[in-house]
Amino acid sequence: DEGGGAPAEPSPVWTPMLWKRSHLIWGSICLEGFLLVIWEFSYSALFEENVYVFIMVFKTIQMIMDVFMGDMLREHLMNAPLVVVIEVSEILVTMGASDFMDFTFSYFVELSVMIIERLYLDPALKTGWKLLPRWQMIFRRKFAKRKRLTRAQKQAEELEWRRINEEIELESEGIEPLLDSYAVYSVEITGGILSPFINFFLIIYFNECQMPVNYGIRQNEMIFYTIFATYMIPYSFLMDMFILNSQELIHGWKVYDYVSYQRYRFSTREQRWMLRSETLDESIAEGMQTLDLMCFSSQYYFLLALFSLGMLNNMFAMTIFLRTNYAIFGDPVMPMIFMLWFLGCELLKRALLRLSDVQIRYFGYRGLWKTKQIEGTVDDDVAAKLAIGEGRQADLEQERLELQALNSERFRHRFLDRNRPWILQHLVELLTPRSLEREGPDGRPVVEYIRDVYAELMAMGEGARKPGDRSDVSSDEEDELEDMRREWPRAPLQGPSLAIARLWLEKARKRRAFSKLVTGIIQSHKEASCNVCSRTEDNGAILSVGLATKGEFDQYAIDRLIGEFEGQYSVNEKDPNLWKAFFRSKAEYITRCNYCLDRLEQERLKREAKLPGAGRPTRPDDISSDEEDEEVVFEQVFVTGASNEGKMMTKWLGAARKRIGGVFPRPDARKQMERHAERMRKRKLEGGKAKIAGMDDVDAGQEELKKKWEVELNAASKALAIRWLRLGRDSVGKKFRSRGDELREGVMNHIGRMPEEDDWFFGAALRIEGMNLQEDGSQLMLDRRSLEADEAVKVRKIQVDYSDFEKEKQKVIDTERNAFEQKMAEASDRVQIEVELRTRELARLKEERKKENEIVEQTAREEEGAVSSEMMEAHRNSIIELEEAIANEQTRAEMAHSKIEQAERAVYDRKEQLAVQSITDRRIMAADNVQRIQRETMSKIKSEESAWQQRAARWLGVARRKVELKEIEDAEQQTQKRRRKRRG
Numbered sequence: 001d002e003g004g005g006a007p008a009e010p011s012p013v014w015t016p017m018l019w020k021r022s023h024l025i026w027g028s029i030c031l032e033g034f035l036l037v038i039w040e041f042s043y044s045a046l047f048e049e050n051v052y053v054f055i056m057v058f059k060t061i062q063m064i065m066d067v068f069m070g071d072m073l074r075e076h077l078m079n080a081p082l083v084v085v086i087e088v089s090e091i092l093v094t095m096g097a098s099d100f101m102d103f104t105f106s107y108f109v110e111l112s113v114m115i116i117e118r119l120y121l122d123p124a125l126k127t128g129w130k131l132l133p134r135w136q137m138i139f140r141r142k143f144a145k146r147k148r149l150t151r152a153q154k155q156a157e158e159l160e161w162r163r164i165n166e167e168i169e170l171e172s173e174g175i176e177p178l179l180d181s182y183a184v185y186s187v188e189i190t191g192g193i194l195s196p197f198i199n200f201f202l203i204i205y206f207n208e209c210q211m212p213v214n215y216g217i218r219q220n221e222m223i224f225y226t227i228f229a230t231y232m233i234p235y236s237f238l239m240d241m242f243i244l245n246s247q248e249l250i251h252g253w254k255v256y257d258y259v260s261y262q263r264y265r266f267s268t269r270e271q272r273w274m275l276r277s278e279t280l281d282e283s284i285a286e287g288m289q290t291l292d293l294m295c296f297s298s299q300y301y302f303l304l305a306l307f308s309l310g311m312l313n314n315m316f317a318m319t320i321f322l323r324t325n326y327a328i329f330g331d332p333v334m335p336m337i338f339m340l341w342f343l344g345c346e347l348l349k350r351a352l353l354r355l356s357d358v359q360i361r362y363f364g365y366r367g368l369w370k371t372k373q374i375e376g377t378v379d380d381d382v383a384a385k386l387a388i389g390e391g392r393q394a395d396l397e398q399e400r401l402e403l404q405a406l407n408s409e410r411f412r413h414r415f416l417d418r419n420r421p422w423i424l425q426h427l428v429e430l431l432t433p434r435s436l437e438r439e440g441p442d443g444r445p446v447v448e449y450i451r452d453v454y455a456e457l458m459a460m461g462e463g464a465r466k467p468g469d470r471s472d473v474s475s476d477e478e479d480e481l482e483d484m485r486r487e488w489p490r491a492p493l494q495g496p497s498l499a500i501a502r503l504w505l506e507k508a509r510k511r512r513a514f515s516k517l518v519t520g521i522i523q524s525h526k527e528a529s530c531n532v533c534s535r536t537e538d539n540g541a542i543l544s545v546g547l548a549t550k551g552e553f554d555q556y557a558i559d560r561l562i563g564e565f566e567g568q569y570s571v572n573e574k575d576p577n578l579w580k581a582f583f584r585s586k587a588e589y590i591t592r593c594n595y596c597l598d599r600l601e602q603e604r605l606k607r608e609a610k611l612p613g614a615g616r617p618t619r620p621d622d623i624s625s626d627e628e629d630e631e632v633v634f635e636q637v638f639v640t641g642a643s644n645e646g647k648m649m650t651k652w653l654g655a656a657r658k659r660i661g662g663v664f665p666r667p668d669a670r671k672q673m674e675r676h677a678e679r680m681r682k683r684k685l686e687g688g689k690a691k692i693a694g695m696d697d698v699d700a701g702q703e704e705l706k707k708k709w710e711v712e713l714n715a716a717s718k719a720l721a722i723r724w725l726r727l728g729r730d731s732v733g734k735k736f737r738s739r740g741d742e743l744r745e746g747v748m749n750h751i752g753r754m755p756e757e758d759d760w761f762f763g764a765a766l767r768i769e770g771m772n773l774q775e776d777g778s779q780l781m782l783d784r785r786s787l788e789a790d791e792a793v794k795v796r797k798i799q800v801d802y803s804d805f806e807k808e809k810q811k812v813i814d815t816e817r818n819a820f821e822q823k824m825a826e827a828s829d830r831v832q833i834e835v836e837l838r839t840r841e842l843a844r845l846k847e848e849r850k851k852e853n854e855i856v857e858q859t860a861r862e863e864e865g866a867v868s869s870e871m872m873e874a875h876r877n878s879i880i881e882l883e884e885a886i887a888n889e890q891t892r893a894e895m896a897h898s899k900i901e902q903a904e905r906a907v908y909d910r911k912e913q914l915a916v917q918s919i920t921d922r923r924i925m926a927a928d929n930v931q932r933i934q935r936e937t938m939s940k941i942k943s944e945e946s947a948w949q950q951r952a953a954r955w956l957g958v959a960r961r962k963v964e965l966k967e968i969e970d971a972e973q974q975t976q977k978r979r980r981k982r983r984g
Contacts, residue, residue: 020078024078027072027078028081028082028085031069031082031085031311032085032311032315032318035086036318036319038093039092039093039211042054043096043214047093047096048098051097051098051102055094055106055109056113058090059090059113063117064125065083066083067125067126067129074286074287075290076179076180076183076288076290076291077291080291080304081303081304081308082311083184083187084191084304084308087188087190087192088191088194088198088308090110090191091107091195091198092198095215095225100221100225104228107228107232115239118185118188118247119243119246119250122181123177123181123251126180127177130168131168133164134165175258175284175292176285176288178253178254178258179258179284179288179291179292181247181251182258182259185243185244186301188240189237189240192232192233192236194305194309194312195229196226196229196233197309198312199225199229202222203223205320208320208323209323259296262295262297263295266297271371272369272370274293274297274299275293280292281293298369299369510574511558511559513574514558514562517579517583518558518580521583521584522545522587522589525589525591526543526589529543530543530593531592532592532596533593535593541593541594541595542593543591543592543593544592544594544597545589545590545591546590546592547561547587547588547589547590548590549588550588551588552590561583561587564586569582569957570946572946575954578954585961726931729931729934733934736945737784739949740777740945740948740949743949743952744774744777744952747777747952747955747959750956751770754770762962766955766959766962769955770955770959773948773951777948777952780944780945780948783941788937791933791937795930798930798933802922805919806919809918810919812915813912816912817912820908828897831893831894834893835889835890835893835894838893839889842885842889845882846879849878853875856871
């Protein structure tokens, strides 16, 4: 059905079940021939001499054959019994070892290889086999001969690529890897259980098959092999328990959940024989659907054992034929033997079917694999059992819990989450146009109901409003923090926000894990009486123990201890044993009773309670705030006493005054009211209603930046931030180096206090580890000093280059400044000379004008007898104009020169600022290069140094405790010796 058309109808030629059976029989015959060759090879001396190598080779062949036959048969259920036969053959050929001891060791070698196979090799091989189509297509695209493709061919190739990726994704993310792994476990354990029966068969037909004889094993020795195989079965189950749990931890498979679900499916099946069921789980890969249908039940293991035993019987028959040189087709009685054999098998089948229907009501046995007669629900069946007294209480409780789990929302959500890829892929098939047009339970079309549900799911969120909610009605539980949480952005975190969130999450997880580790230690320090009131449990008190600091209970003591632990060892140190040892040495405990806890809680509530007093009531202007300018002040509201609101407020005011007590109105009530009114009036005058509401000076851009946690820094703030960052990095580096030096000194001191003759106490391993740590620390110190020397050379070169550049640049700046100032002085001198010349010229003109005026006046006196007033005024004005010209000429020249000088100075100042800025840029670049070199040096040594510090801190913690204990014991021995000497 790869073409997308309808599947072919069964016909006399196309009978799928018959073709499937024929395919299975052909595959089993080919496998029997291959395994017979392996059996015959295991009799050789070459196999006996290299038994371990061939066991590992055979294990590899088994994994490859499992994948190959699964791909050939296209169904894992048909492949499972073939793998069982391979497993049994693998156990059989192990008997080809030279003796029983060699056989035992070979068995455990095979067992070790099997553990590695199930944990890592088999999942990796299956994953690679799933990715093979993708790799083939990539190889064809990259290395195939390039040719022009039509649009249809390109579209078909792209569809094929998408189909391959979707199949890989579905098989990798679904239940298929877990199902395949559990199938491998089932065939392994089935082969192990069949091994004692195979050995028992070899004992009975010892002379006929001659397999033990070819292996050099006598008939009485076969009993030991059989006992060994039987003895290993329960331990195989125990080992499989650990392997399954390890698979769940390594690969994240929920093995227990899946097996519990399969048990429930088998207990509630509709058909007596599971393979008669026509309903398959189409969300699973097609080749695993029948395997999943069998639910790994008793029917599944019965099928495996029956088919694999039939194949093994055929192989033993062929072995007997080879040993006795018997030609089966040359025997004239062969047809009669076949007829009698098939007749006997048919009679045995009918007898067993009749026997499976036998019921034993006394023991509650209703027949082999009988299904439950469910009418209605599982609750009806449970109620019927309770009514007639059937079933065990444990089964009823299990069924009740299973039903409760199926009806819970958590199970449904987990089901949707686990099967999301399949649901999304088949959503279009489920929601067909015909189903969407149907009428729903509420009378509307299903499409409208689905649209509304989708809209509600998209609008889901904590505190999100529905379309029908009133905007003017708020919840009683709303607060400012809740409103802020509603407005939180839904976009993923990035940058510093993501780093802060991850840091907080890591610290919270570490605090939780460390608290769980020391819970037992804290509880073990609970004393018999309360440390506060000395009550005991005999007095009816309930005692509890907690952490303390200096004898007082401290709820943050665990955080303080974790901080000290990280400071002494490392932030990344998470060794449970080391944390427990540190906690035992540092923690303080306090035992308290429930009476003391209740009293402390009441005192806390009294401190936090705001009790009313008889003093003056508080006004808004009595308490200042840093955010007073952003405070929202409402306008005065006038309420008449006759209205309902006025009556309610009057009643509340009377009750409040009665509760507070005292004389009302207060003596200063009028002053307070007038002050409050004046404050309101001032706010209105300052900005009107908009400013009173705090909305006049709000910058929308600033508000957006605040929401995004973005801050605009000026140059000074940026420089301060960079300086703080550099100082912080230097401080972290210094602390890191000082901690390494302290650890080296501590390791050296403790190594000196652990002589070799005291290895009986400290242990040679601990002392040797300390010596290795000391050598590694010394080598790391030499490496660090070498790198720091290279760093110092590079830093010195950068500083010298910057110093030379600064001197040269500053010299140029100073030279140009002196030249510019000299130029400005020369220009000023020229202007002064020009002004002086012009002034002298105007003064000479004024003198000449005076002389001319005097001659004219003298002539007028002589002719007319006197000078007219108009002439005198005109002469005086002309002289005044010349004097003003002299004064204006100097001022004008100075102003013109000042403008020119100012313009030239502005141009030069900008040029000088650029030169100074180049020095500043060079200094910043030099500082950045120094920081970069220091970071590179630190990065080269930090990883190894951090690892060494962690190891050294861990070793030092152990060594310090042992050395202190040894010194205490030595001191006690010395004290006892002195006492014995004094007594003697």
